[in-house]
Amino acid sequence: MKIAIIGSGGREHALVHHLSNSKKLTKIYSIPGNAGTGEISLNIDLNLENFQDLYDFIYKEQICEKFNIPTAKFKICKSKEDSFVFLSSSNFPLVVKADVLAAGKGVYICQNIDEAKTAINEIFDGKFGKADQVLIEEFLEGDEMSFFIISDGISYKTFNTAQDHKRVGEGDTGKNTGGMGAYSPSSLINNDLENKILNRIIEPTLKAISEMNEKYVGFLYAGLMIKNNEPYLIEYNVRMGDPECQTILPLVDSDLLEIINACCNSKLETYEIKWKNKKSMCIALCSKGYPEKYNKNIEIKNLKEFKSTKDNFIFHAGTKNSGNKIVAVGGRVINFVNISDSYLSSRKEIINQIKKLNWENGFYRSDIGHKVIDK
Ligand code: GLY
Numbered sequence: 001m002k003i004a005i006i007g008s009g010g011r012e013h014a015l016v017h018h019l020s021n022s023k024k025l026t027k028i029y030s031i032p033g034n035a036g037t038g039e040i041s042l043n044i045d046l047n048l049e050n051f052q053d054l055y056d057f058i059y060k061e062q063i064c065e066k067f068n069i070p071t072a073k074f075k076i077c078k079s080k081e082d083s084f085v086f087l088s089s090s091n092f093p094l095v096v097k098a099d100v101l102a103a104g105k106g107v108y109i110c111q112n113i114d115e116a117k118t119a120i121n122e123i124f125d126g127k128f129g130k131a132d133q134v135l136i137e138e139f140l141e142g143d144e145m146s147f148f149i150i151s152d153g154i155s156y157k158t159f160n161t162a163q164d165h166k167r168v169g170e171g172d173t174g175k176n177t178g179g180m181g182a183y184s185p186s187s188l189i190n191n192d193l194e195n196k197i198l199n200r201i202i203e204p205t206l207k208a209i210s211e212m213n214e215k216y217v218g219f220l221y222a223g224l225m226i227k228n229n230e231p232y233l234i235e236y237n238v239r240m241g242d243p244e245c246q247t248i249l250p251l252v253d254s255d256l257l258e259i260i261n262a263c264c265n266s267k268l269e270t271y272e273i274k275w276k277n278k279k280s281m282c283i284a285l286c287s288k289g290y291p292e293k294y295n296k297n298i299e300i301k302n303l304k305e306f307k308s309t310k311d312n313f314i315f316h317a318g319t320k321n322s323g324n325k326i327v328a329v330g331g332r333v334i335n336f337v338n339i340s341d342s343y344l345s346s347r348k349e350i351i352n353q354i355k356k357l358n359w360e361n362g363f364y365r366s367d368i369g370h371k372v373i374d375k
Pocket of ligand 1 (some may be wrong): 164178179237240241242243244
């Protein structure tokens with residue numbers, strides 16, 4: 001079977017790595033890929049925003065042709081006046097969200113009515129572009145968890161859990177990033193919680209989709225808040241998470257291409273996904289300055305010497321070949337993953353690996369998993 005993976009991050013390198021082990025694979029392309037995917041697949045330099053070029057390539061190469069939910073209470077308000085009326089009967093803290101694309105910035109956590117009014121004024125006055133409405137939502141306290149399933153439109157299988165670390169600084173401080181690291185499985189998951197997530201969140205969602213005569217096929221990522229072993233849905237993403245994907249795939253003990261094939265052919269019900277009974281951790285090595293300004297095109301001298309092994313995995317994210325050198329071109333540059341019997345030994349092994357890399361422009365969080373390791 002021929003496969004093309006679209007994207008150029010660590011998640012995509014992890015997918016290419018695990019699909020490459022499949023007996024069913026005949027050829028694999030990465031569009032556009034990075035220096036790491038270039039070592040194990042054929043990188044195709046296409047502009048991802050040009051769907052016609054993507055379609056033409058995939059068609060020419062004949063790739064994969066076959067291929068009452070608990071959440072925060074909320075209200076959508078269409079004017080400042082509506083919003084102020086709703087605020088007068090609300091409990092605090094609460095969350096005010098601009099209903100525009102604001103790269104995560106249009107979200108306010110308001111401790112009192114004055115803060116909420118400021119947020120609403122700023123949003124309707126155009127701080128994030130034209131806004132016709134705001135979402136005012138109960139503030140959910142608890143711990144976040146990423147929960148994954150794979151669905152073929154008829155049945156589904158769970159696809160493990162993970163805990164990611166979004167903040168740039170140790171102790172979960174500082175600015176939000178795309179993800180500084182993750183561990184899997186989440187320490188929050190247990191049978192009782194999993195049953196609640198499936199019965200109250202996942203299954204009602206899939207049922208609602210099928211009642212609309214639609215099918216959900218692929219990975220579904222539920223971003224959850226867990227409080228007192230009760231799950232609340234924060235958001236759905238119709239993809240694997242990054243860096244959760246890099247963290248979870250090394251735990252899969254089945255052929256990933258067979259799983260995807262079973263998904264595309266509506267055969268998941270009878271397909272048993274096997275898992276390694278191990279812990280996994282991923283730490284992202286980033287360019288100094290990220291998530292703000294950072295220098296690009298700096299050589300990572302001995303990166304080619306690092307190869308994935310049975311327990312250690314190296315997934316490129318922001319790298320590029322430049323002549324016979326590999327240079328860093330992104331904020332998150334390399335994902336180091338280790339699987340072992342404990343989060344602590346995985347963290348130690350990853351830090352050991354990172355220290356062998358000859359790249360002075362990088363930094364990483366050395367406390368990934370601190371809530372489970374250092375408590
Ligand atoms: N790890 C968060 C995300 O992929 O959106």
